[in-house]
Amino acid sequence: MMKKPDLKVVLLGDMNVGKTSLLHRYMERRFQDTVSTVGGAFYLKQWGPYNISIWDTAGREQFHGLGSMYCRSASAIILTYDVCNIQSLMELEDRFLGLTDTASDDCIFALVGNKIDLTDDYEADGESDGEKPRRGSASKLRKQVQNEDAIALYKRIMKYRMVDETHAPAADKMCFETSAKTGYNVDFLFESVFNMVIPLIVKKKANGPDDTVILAQNHHEKKTKSGCC
């Protein structure tokens, strides 16, 4: 028996950036070979009393038309790029952002730079678990996208969505760097997103009464003021 999901989270981004790998890592706790996604697929995640559906979409151009359908009434969209591929960040703005028009008005956005394990940056951060980093490792790639690039894009996304920046979560909190391969920051990413969207469901579920409470509070405040002056 499948319960109706309370909210939807959607992963978007170019092919090969690691959307499927991130979702596997989070849900199945491992990194395994993937095949390029056809269409889309979803997982259900129980988070406290809530059911969250997490949608994995295909980055390949031929499936592009499906994107806005997957985003319909989404509560959160995880825009994923590859830190070693600047083009994959540019594609988010050029090709994927427009697909999010169908998302919920209060949709939360996260920007995720995946494959951080491939870069020198990762070694420098001492993520090798006490092991000595291999010095001058030839296998390491140059990091093409810096966190500041992602933060700048995040701010442009908020403009595009016409969200007042003072009401949106801070840009640096919404830009993540991950490795689906090692698991670095993967739980943190999904859990941060879930924790941010839960208040939105709570608000939605209590829609009518919520307004009443706000009115009552305002009223109370006024009363108190007039009482003491």
Ligand SMILES: Nc1nc2c(ncn2[C@@H]2O[C@H](COP(=O)(O)OP(=O)(O)OP(=O)(O)O)[C@@H](O)[C@H]2O)c(=O)[nH]1
């Ligand atoms: N080194 C490294 N490789 C990764 C990482 N994440 C994914 N990969 C590899 O990158 C390739 C693409 O990963 P996928 O998860 O299939 O990418 P995708 O975004 O789902 O691609 P589409 O389904 O075509 O849109 C695979 O060979 C993965 O093994 C990572 O964090 N580090």
Ligand SMILES: [Mg+2]
């Ligand atoms: Mg995939």
